[in-house]
Amino acid sequence: MLHLWRGTVKALPHLKYIQRINPIQLHKLDRSHISNMTTERPGWSENSLQLYNTLLETTKDGKWVKVLTTRNPPPTQPDFGRLTMLDPAAYEYGIFVNSEEQCLKGVCEFGPYAQSAEGMVHGGAIATIIDGATQVLKATLFPDILAVTGNLKVNYKKPLPVGATVFVECHLQKRDGKKFFLSCDLKSADKSILYDTGTALFFDVNDRVNQLPEKCKADCLPTADPVTGWTEESETLFKQVQDETDASSWKIVASTKKQFPRKMFTRLPIGPGSAFEYAWLCNKETIEMRGICQFGPYTQGPDGLVHGGATATMLDSVTGVLMEHGANKKAVTAHLDIKYKLPVPIGSTVRVEAKLERTDGCKNYLQCSILTPDKSKVLVTGTALYVDLDLLYKL
Numbered sequence: 127m128l129h130l131w132r133g134t135v136k137a138l139p140h141l142k143y144i145q146r147i148n149p150i151q152l153h154k155l156d157r158s159h160i161s162n163m164t165t166e167r168p169g170w171s172e173n174s175l176q177l178y179n180t181l182l183e184t185t186k187d188g189k190w191v192k193v194l195t196t197r198n199p200p201p202t203q204p205d206f207g208r209l210t211m212l213d214p215a216a217y218e219y220g221i222f223v224n225s226e227e228q229c230l231k232g233v234c235e236f237g238p239y240a241q242s243a244e245g246m247v248h249g250g251a252i253a254t255i256i257d258g259a260t261q262v263l264k265a266t267l268f269p270d271i272l273a274v275t276g277n278l279k280v281n282y283k284k285p286l287p288v289g290a291t292v293f294v295e296c297h298l299q300k301r302d303g304k305k306f307f308l309s310c311d312l313k314s315a316d317k318s319i320l321y322d323t324g325t326a327l328f329f330d331v332n333d334r335v336n337q338l339p340e341k342c343k344a345d346c347l348p349t350a351d352p353v354t355g356w357t358e359e360s361e362t363l364f365k366q367v368q369d370e371t372d373a374s375s376w377k378i379v380a381s382t383k384k385q386f387p388r389k390m391f392t393r394l395p396i397g398p399g400s401a402f403e404y405a406w407l408c409n410k411e412t413i414e415m416r417g418i419c420q421f422g423p424y425t426q427g428p429d430g431l432v433h434g435g436a437t438a439t440m441l442d443s444v445t446g447v448l449m450e451h452g453a454n455k456k457a458v459t460a461h462l463d464i465k466y467k468l469p470v471p472i473g474s475t476v477r478v479e480a481k482l483e484r485t486d487g488c489k490n491y492l493q494c495s496i497l498t499p500d501k502s503k504v505l506v507t508g509t510a511l512y513v514d515l516d517l518l519y520k521l
Contacts, residue, residue, distance in 0.1 A: 170218050171235060171289065173291040173315055174218070174233055174235040174315075176315075177233040177291055177293065178195075178233045181220065181222050182220075182222075184222065184231075189224050189226060190223070190224045190231070191222065191225075192221070192222050193221055193222065193262060193266055194221040194262055195219065195220040195221065196215060196219055197218075197220070203423075203426070204400075204423040204424040204426050205427075205433075206254065206424060206425045206426055206427060206435060206436050207254065207427065207433060207435070209394065209396075209424065215237050215239070216236070216237050216239040216240045216251065216391065216394065217235065217236050217240050217251060217254075218234070218235050218237065219233060219235070219294070220232055220233050221262055221294070223263060223267075225267060228263075228297065228298040229295070229296065229297050229298075230260075230262065230263040230266075230294070230295065230296040230297075231293070231295050231296075232259065232293075232295075233291065233292070233293060233294065233315075234291075234292045235289065235291055235292065236251060236292070237289070238288055238289075238389045239389050239390070239395070240288060241288045241389060241390060242390065242391065242446075243390065243446075244285075245288065246285045246286060246287060246288065247285075247286040247290075248392070248443075249280070249282060249438075249442040249446070249459045249462060250392070250435065250436075250438055250439025250440070250442045250443060251391045251435075251439070252280060252286065252312065252321075252322050253278060253280050253324070253434075253435050253442065253464070254433065254435025254436070254438065254439065255292075255294065255435070256280060256310045256312070256322070256326065256435075257275055257324075257326060257433070257434040257435045257438065258433075258435060259294050259296050259310050260309075260310050260324070260326040261275070261328070261434075263296045263297075263298060264298070264306050264308060264328050267298060271332060272331055272428075272429075273306060273328040273331060274328065274428075274431075274466065275327070276305075276327045276329045276465070277325075277464065278326050278327075278438060278462075278463075278464045278466070279324060279325045279461070279464075280323070280462045281324070281460070281461055282321075282322055282458070282459050282460055282461070282462070283320055283321060283322060284319060284320070284322075285321075285458070286312070286322065290314070291314070291315040292312050292314070292315070293312070293313045293314065293315055293317055294310065295310070295311050295313070296308055296309065296310040296311075299325075303330075304329055304330035305327060305328070305330075306328040306330075307325070307326075307327055308325070308326045308328070309323070309325050309326075310324045310325075310326065311323050311324075355403065356383075356399070356403050356420060357399070357475065359420075360418055360475045363418045363477070363499050364417070364418045366499075367416055367417060367418060367477070368407065370416075371407055371409070375409050375411055375412075376407040376408065376409050376416070377407065377408055377410075378405060378406070379406055379407070379408040379415075379451045379452075380404070380406045380417075380443075380447050380451075381404065381405035381406070382404055382405070383405065391439060392439060392440075392443050394424065396424050399420070400422045400423060400424045401424045401425055401436075402419060402420070402422070402425065402436075402439070402440065403419070403420040403422065404417060404418060404419040404478070405417050406447060406478065408447070408452045409452070410452050410454075413448065413453050413482040414448070414452065414479070414480065414481045414482075415444050415445075415447065415448045415452065415478075415479065416477070416478070417478050417479075418475055418476065418478065419440050419476055419478050420473075420474070420475045421436060421437075421470065421472060421473065421474055421475075422472075422473070423473070425472065426472050430471060430472050431469045431470060431471060432469075432470040432471070432472055432474065434464070434466060437464070437466070437470060437496060437505075438462065440478055441462070441478075441496070441506065441508040442459060442462055442510070444478050444479075445459075445480050445492045445494050445508075445512070446459065446512075448480045448482065448492065449482075449490060452482065453482055453490065455490065455512070455514045455516070455517075456514070456515050456516050457490060457512035457513055457514045458512065458513055458515060459510060460489075460511045460512065460513045462508060462510050463509045464506060464508045465506065465507045465508065466505075467504055467506060468505045468506075469505075470496065470505050470506065475499060476496050476497060476498065476499065477496070477498070477499060477501065478494070478495075478496055479494065479495050479497065480492055480493065480495075487517065488513050488514045488515075489511060489513060489514075490513070490514060491509065491510075491511055492509065492512065493507075493508070494507070494508045494510060
């Protein structure tokens, strides 16, 4: 797949932002707002509504147009980009596009089910919004062109608190034949804080629709999907993964079958089998992770395929768990680079793998991938950079 640019993880121009994250302060952050976001919370906060109304005012001259909001009628089929079945939702947003300026602006508020283990917004939820916003801008500017994400890069500059009002801004950088290059920033409502930046590359696949897997051509799975929990295919594949590993070196460190009461983006409580179902084995000696993931109907993106944000969520999660349980390090994601090689049909059970490739001081470089059950095809690959906070503050 085409790379937009190289060398980012080596140069680390955004490391200065990470250095402001004190690991002690991170664990002492006031997270009372998370527990207070009960099911009675009526959607957006006052700050988010205020920003939304400000953006709505810009539509009066006709240049800016409202194109999407979670307050629109809900989709008739599951959609990972609109997880509105949760109350309060994982994320709520309103999006506006200016076709003349080839720009998108919007407001997004991440709810409690978008959180990570640390209580901040999960890197996968951030990647989902960046992937989704750039896709909406591309689709609005070129409605007759079916395009899929080929590459997504996210720089995590500052921790994003759950419940914060976020200003989203995207631009079409250029079009080069069948390739569309876009950028996206997530900022605080007053634009004084830059939380995350991302770049996305989309490929025009209009002439390749017939090459999609048969599973993708069928109608998308309905909301009332008969799958409850793990499928037989998932059970069989995970047993196979276990048989391939030495039980003395590989231990189960994460599984949706374990009780986990905290609200988390990777454990969306929509119902068994509806979103992510997974289990991972960790080898602390080689610092590797292996496991399986079953993508349910609510991880759906376009045309019966798994949403790019859902696969990014799995890769961000498996590398994060590996850093914690395999490398025994308190680290945060600084950079995530995802390459989408082949489409992943909804309902698929896949292999997920990750490995710590090398360490350079406080910087940890990991490789991760999603493969078919027989390992014959690589579906998605990724590289991740994690910064060891404990080591960073000892330097």
